[in-house]
Amino acid sequence: MRRLRPSSEAEMIALFLRTELASARFQDGLQALLARAGQPERVVTDPNLDDRDENHARRQLLTWHREYGTRSGLFNGFPDDVRWEWAAITPAELATVRYIDYSYWVELSGGTRLATDAAPRIRAGAAPFGVRSDWLPAMAAAVADAARFPPLILVTAEPRSDADLVVLEGHARLTAFMLRSDRLPPELEVLVGSSPTMSRWGLW
Known part of the structure; x- marks a missing residue:
């Protein structure tokens, strides 16, 4: 990153x-x-x-x-000392970004909280808690057509590490990106917040 x-x-x-x-x-x-x-x-x-x-x-x-x-x-529990900065992230790095620790996203990803693991489950018709993802293929098609989307908001506990990122805002977009990761540009601009106490956030 x-x-x-x-x-x-x-x-x-x-x-x-x-x-x-x-x-x-x-x-x-x-x-x-x-x-x-x-x-x-x-x-x-x-x-x-x-x-x-x-x-x-x-x-x-x-x-x-x-x-x-x-x-x-x-x-809940989100730190007060978050430092925000803009960054450019590659598709490979984006593939390591985790969903928040919330039941729907955990289930959709098969427990890993990774959108890369959610993608094949969505293609297979996964519907956690009866909630279908029928709208995601259309968003993925827009990704393939090079549509512009708002930047993701990511957070981390390690400001100089790219290995531990969680998406605060943009779960659907992250998932669509992973559904068509082959059509992503070399880098995407994202907003990243870092705090050494980020692990205290309830959805970390």
Whole structure:
């Protein structure tokens, strides 16, 4: 993994929200939260990271949406000292990135938490807990057609090691990438957060 440039918590939050606002699964809920906060959708779709009030508003949105500020839900036990940076990752390195320790993703991957192991199971019709993955082949086809996707958000406990990465946001995209890893570019840009106490995160 090749380090590119520093990032920040504010940029991570902005990317997380922007990606989930574009998701059919989360769009309605996030739009309702924006209305509750009296904020225009532009705060998420076109963020100004130099605006402290905007950054505060987005942090509050992510707290309402995913319990970020309270360090519960998805962010249960998530460290407060995460250092964020942009990096370029190769397909081979991406193949070693683990899913979060959550029952659906553990089952889909056959227990390994690796998207490379989930891929053949999806092709065979795996449906953990009755949840089918019929939508993934279409996303994989988009990968093969060189469609652009938002960057993945990854985390690690070792800032200078590429061997222990977990995906915080982007499980579906990671899986689609592994379904068509033969069509990935030589490198993909990702946002990486590191903390020596990352193992305390409940989904690590």
